Amino acid sequence: MSSPTSDSHVEPADENLPERDDLYANPGLHEHEWRPTDVDPKAEKRAERQVATLFGLSAICTVLFVVTYFTVDADDTFAGLGAQNLAFGLSLAGALLFIGIGVIQWARKLMSDQEIIEYRHPASSSDEDRAATLEALSTGLAESGIGRRPMVRNSLLGAAGLVGLTAIVPLWDLGPTNADVTDNPPFPGSGLENTIWDKGMRVVRDVVGTPIKPSDLQIGDLVNAEPEGLFKSPEDGEPLEGVALQVGKSKGAVVLVRMEPDEIIPGSGRENWSVDGIVCYSKICTHVGCPISLYERTTHHLLCPCHQSTFDLADSAKVIFGPAARPLPQLPLAVDGEGYLIAQSDFTEPVGPSYWERG
Structure with missing residues (x-):
């Protein structure tokens, strides 16, 4: 067997092979598929009511948390468990769960649905990119529809605001100060x-x-x-x-x-x-x-x-x-x-x- 040298024979490239750029052609974007809420006003309104209902259920769970605090005794039991702690856990979990589901439904059915491409860029963004980012954030806020969907906006703010009560109400257990009990x-x-x-x-x-x-x-x-x-x-x-x-x-x-x-x-x-x-x-x-x-x-x-x-x-x-x-x-x-x-x-x-x- 002879060793390869600088004069070794090299097979010529196959002229029938396509150009390399053709091997990795840009597939492009698939044709956009419109959602029912994008083309049917009735479906859009129905989705709004669904999201607002979820936020309303969250508010109800928060109210149940507060009611439990004042009505269920800490010594009561249910199925061998502390009734008050069980009610606290279920009501708080429901309050947070319904907010989460409502936001997901809002994003899936009502927020703007567009495919975008983001090219890689250097770690340090240029001033133009920063300006574009701020503009994109403003556009995203506008496309979320929060400004033109008062039912969704108000129900979300009400539910999220009420959830804060779950952290405030238990402070009642701190009890009276010395000035109150002398x-x-x-x-x-x-x-x-x-x-x-x-x-x-x-x-x-x-x-x-x-x-x-x-x-x-x-x-x-x-x-x-x-x-x-x-x-x-x-x-x-x-x-x-x-x-x-x-x-x-x-x-x-x-x-x-x-x-x-x-x-x-x-x-x-x-x-x-x-x-x-x-x-x-x-x-x-x-x-x-x-x-x-x-x-x-x-x-x-x-x-x-x-x-x-x-x-x-x-x-x-x-x-x-x-x-x-x-x-x-x-x-x-x-x-x-x-x-x-x-x-x-x-x-x-x-x-x-x-x-x-x-x-």
């Missing part, structure tokens, strides 16, 4: 600046509710605790339930820590707030309200797992690292006649995340 609180601990803690209330272990004596804690121990009022109301001796329980737990949760008494640096006026080296602080981080209990016993540092705010429990829970803006509120402790830890009073400052009224 004279007649709906349950213990109502208001931004109050908790369920009160003078003489025992500190009990979380979950089980057993009271705590100073001798129950060893040096270095950290105990998650709650106010006894969650388990035994001062008024009738019954445990709290429902909203009252959740509010009480959310603001009353604390941590007890025992250290050597001489390691404690008491704040001004807090010299008698500890008992035998036991100090008590709110468990709610002052940054965004995460529950914290990650304790480093040798340094007495308490770490929030959410954003790493770190508090020195030996020094009035001052912030030594992280985004928290103020120390953890401290609960003043004492011992009752039976030797159990009790609160001297409620917290002297609001617990939880900082808000604008605080100095």
Whole structure:
């Protein structure tokens, strides 16, 4: 077999083959097919009514969401599921679904139906292209027909506006502020600046509710605790339930820590707030309200797992690292006649995340 050389024979091109440009001829656009709504005014009006009806159904679903919020109790059940949450999910899903279907129908049947070609262009558009784009956007807005279809436009705006209520109405659950509940609180601990803690209330272990004596804690121990009022109301001796329980737990949760008494640096006026080296602080981080209990016993540092705010429990829970803006509120402790830890009073400052009224 001989190797190819510069003198190798090359077959001439077939003269019968078509030119290359003919192999990839532009197929062009197919003949435009008009939609029924493009040629039949009755079909167009019928499509408008369909789209407006879909937007109206969305509005009805939103109204059902609001009605459910005020009429269905959070404790009610349906087929083993929470009735209120089920109704919330179905009504909100319907509100968003009907808006989506309505917009799709609007685009398919009523918006301008034209085939266009867009050629590739450099990444940086020229001024002419930018002007053309703005003109195309204006043309598209005009061709959508929103200006000349008031039924579609108004029903869409009404449905979309009502959907916003699904985010606004649940804010009612934030409850009254401290100014509204000072004279007649709906349950213990109502208001931004109050908790369920009160003078003489025992500190009990979380979950089980057993009271705590100073001798129950060893040096270095950290105990998650709650106010006894969650388990035994001062008024009738019954445990709290429902909203009252959740509010009480959310603001009353604390941590007890025992250290050597001489390691404690008491704040001004807090010299008698500890008992035998036991100090008590709110468990709610002052940054965004995460529950914290990650304790480093040798340094007495308490770490929030959410954003790493770190508090020195030996020094009035001052912030030594992280985004928290103020120390953890401290609960003043004492011992009752039976030797159990009790609160001297409620917290002297609001617990939880900082808000604008605080100095």
